[in-house]
Amino acid sequence: xxxxxxxxxxxxxxxxxxxxxxxxxxxxxxxxxxxxxxxxxxxxxxxxxxxxxxxxxxxxxxxxxxxxxxxxxxxxxxxxxxxxxxxxxxxxxxxxxxxxxxxxxxxxxxxxx
Amino acid sequence: xxxxxxxxxxxxxxxxxxxxxxxxxxxxxxxxxxxxxxxxxxxxxxxxxxxxxxxxxxxxxxxxxxxxxxxxxxxxxxxxxxxxxxxxxxxxxxxxxxxxxxxxxxxxxxxxx
Numbered sequence: 485x486x487x488x489x490x491x492x493x494x495x496x497x498x499x500x501x502x503x504x505x506x507x508x509x510x511x512x513x514x515x516x517x518x519x520x521x522x523x524x525x526x527x528x529x530x531x532x533x534x535x536x537x538x539x540x541x542x543x544x545x546x547x548x549x550x551x552x553x554x555x556x557x558x559x560x561x562x563x564x565x566x567x568x569x570x571x572x573x574x575x576x577x578x579x580x581x582x583x584x585x586x587x588x589x590x591x592x593x594x595x596x597x
Numbered sequence: 598x599x600x601x602x603x604x605x606x607x608x609x610x611x612x613x614x615x616x617x618x619x620x621x622x623x624x625x626x627x628x629x630x631x632x633x634x635x636x637x638x639x640x641x642x643x644x645x646x647x648x649x650x651x652x653x654x655x656x657x658x659x660x661x662x663x664x665x666x667x668x669x670x671x672x673x674x675x676x677x678x679x680x681x682x683x684x685x686x687x688x689x690x691x692x693x694x695x696x697x698x699x700x701x702x703x704x705x706x707x708x709x710x
Contacts, residue, residue, distance in 0.1 A: 516697050526703055527601070527703045529701070530700070533697065573639065573640060583647070584642060584645060585630070586642070587639050
């Protein structure tokens with residue numbers, strides 16, 4: 485049972501434009517959400533996170549939005565750069581879920597120069 | 598070490614053979630996780646170690662899979678009688694006590710012929 489879902493396997497965006505990656509979850513007990521970025525032949529690296537007590541967290545070009553009522557979060561990258569081309573994974577965890585991290589299936593972002 | 602170290606980086610084996618994958622977490626990280634990523638799939642949780650507590654083995658797909666963590670540091674994931682469907686990238690991650698962020702290694706790519 486996939487508790488964290490990323491319904492778009494791929495996304496292409498022109499350099500300089502906004503990239504929006506989406507993620508949905510089913511377990512209302514999740515209280516912490518993360519985005520990881522993965523390049524080929526490397527492990528995922530942490531990008532940005534958000535606690536359930538917030539609805540927005542910003543770090544430079546990256547902003548994560550959380551809509552708890554919709555069980556939806558999104559990652560905005562603006563402006564997008566070619567170096568942002570990678571696979572992005574959404575993850576969720578919570579004390580009530582045993583501190584396990586549940587990952588989505590990933591979205592492959594291609595930023596076209 | 599500076600990061601999570603995994604070995605081997607690549608392993609090709611014949612169906613029916615046993616394999617061992619090693620993970621050396623970041624020093625001081627008490628939590629250690631094993632995930633796997635099959636082709637076209639997301640990150641599948643396998644097992645979680647936290648300090649001296651009994652490991653959470655709920656993600657292990659069959660009894661051919663086992664893992665141990667010696668001395669609260671290095672972990673070994675063992676797959677017995679490998680099958681072709683075991684082919685995947687096996688990722689190890691660790692985290693500090695009370696932290697909500699996982700640091701991943703580069704992974705071990707297993708190919709079962």
